[in-house]
Amino acid sequence: MKAIEISSFGAPEVLRVTERPQPVAGVGELLIRVAASGVNRPDVLQRMGHYPVPPGASDLPGLEVAGEIVAGDAEAMAAAGFAIGNLVCALVAGGGYAEYCVAPVAQCLPAPRGWSTLEAASLPETFFTVWSNVFERGRLQKGETLLIQGGSSGIGVTALQLAKALGATVIVTAGSDEKCDACLKLGADHAINYKKADFVAEVKRLTDGKGVDVLLDMVAGDYVAREIDCMAEDGRIVIIAVQGGVKAEFNAGVLLRRRLTVTGSTLRPRPIAFKGAIAKALREKVWPLLEAGAIQPVIHSTFAAIGEPSGAAQAHTLMESNEHIGKIVLTW
Known part of the structure; x- marks a missing residue:
């Protein structure tokens, strides 16, 4: 062959x-x-x-x-x-x-x-990954809010469509207005161009200060500290890739006070x-x-x-x- x-x-x-x-x-x-x-x-x-x-x-x-x-x-x-x-x-x-x-x-x-x-x-790689991480490890439930870093990627478009189909509110980040528009057309409730806006401030604005329940992260690195500030109480950050680096430094006090979970996996x-x-x-x-x-x-x-x-x-x-x-x- x-x-x-x-x-x-x-x-x-x-x-x-x-x-x-x-x-x-x-x-x-x-x-x-x-x-x-x-x-x-x-x-x-x-x-x-x-x-x-x-x-x-x-x-x-x-x-x-x-x-x-x-x-x-x-x-x-x-x-x-x-x-x-x-x-x-x-x-x-x-x-x-x-x-x-x-x-x-x-x-x-x-x-x-x-x-x-x-x-x-x-289908397989993205759907296996999203189901395992967002719905099993991240325990996303109907009525909760999911933030996807990189919403226009293969993983991103799968996660946003599946989360919407199962009753969640979805916020995505993407690196251009074109990508943000594409995510909105696929059903995302909000799309943040991270090159034009601070995604932490935008998430807080969009959620009236509450934050998101689950966050799907393909960046890691210094993003983790900023993501901690995006989370609602009992929120779950799920890391599936480390495009931004393998080391992260964050405020553990916030993690304790808000009872957050930071987890991750590779399939x-x-x-x-x-x-x-x-x-x-x-x-x-x-x-x-x-x-x-x-x-x-x-x-x-x-x-x-x-x-x-x-x-x-x-x-x-x-x-x-x-x-x-x-x-x-x-x-x-």
């Missing part, structure tokens, strides 16, 4: 088309003929040498795919309600930038009715059983919203994975520019 490999750590140009043996599905796994692969920030970090591959995972980048089941563990597939020929999307620990990809059955979901395979490829190294539980929750609680049209696919750009110049390199260049709104997808 053809695949995209990281020839050496470095700039997007290190991504190159290669030939690899087609993988074989083992116990509890299925083999997908990939139609499309989602592109995510961790892929960029892996390409740069900053995101080690978990033990046993493919060295090929790519954490989400969609396509047709062509082989697999018949018993495990039947137990999950899958069969050869079904269209699915899957969260994988690596190997998604390829014509064929093996995935644990537990981490696969049917392509939602009414969604193309290209659109379905944009890729978690065991299959953990990810399978998320998949089960998504299938039960979120997939009906997708199929009903309550949540829309937001795909900024697609690139042919195999071609000249490299579609994967173009996709990573766009990802690093931060100019995109929503998801970036490779097609095979």
Whole structure:
């Protein structure tokens, strides 16, 4: 099969088309003929040498795919309600930038009715991440307020649409008026251009001084101290990336007085059983919203994975520019 490999750590140009043996599905796994692969920030970090591959995972980048089941563990597939020929999307620990990809059955979901395979490829990484962090770890409830740092990112547009569909008020930050407008059109109640306004002051103004109940943070670093000041009593800050740095200094007194929680997680190294539980929750609680049209696919750009110049390199260049709104997808 053809695949995209990281020839050496470095700039997007290190991504190159290669030939690899087609993988074989083992116990509890299925083999997908990939139609499309989602592109995510961790892929960029892996390409740069900053995101080690978990033990046993493919060295090929790519954490989400969609396509047709062509082989697999018949018993495990039947137990999950899958069969050869079904269209699915899957969260994988690596190997998604390829014509064929093996995935644990537990981490696969049917392509939602009414969604193309290209659109379905944009779902797993962001929806698994958002559900696990915003709704399980952050415990966002109907009627609460969520602040999303980076509302126009793939994670951001997923979090804001899902939170709105489940009854929360949503405030987002973004780096341009265009991105703020896009978030508002997707359902955000308020959008703050952090390059023009102090998001802490704006959050306090928008919430009449109360603050937000849950905050989804992809920045960390010196943002954490400012985010502490944005929180309502018993608020929860959930950190899922450290684009602003790994160290933070903040006022612990405020944390104590307001009974705040600062937590975080990374999904890729978690065991299959953990990810399978998320998949089960998504299938039960979120997939009906997708199929009903309550949540829309937001795909900024697609690139042919195999071609000249490299579609994967173009996709990573766009990802690093931060100019995109929503998801970036490779097609095979």
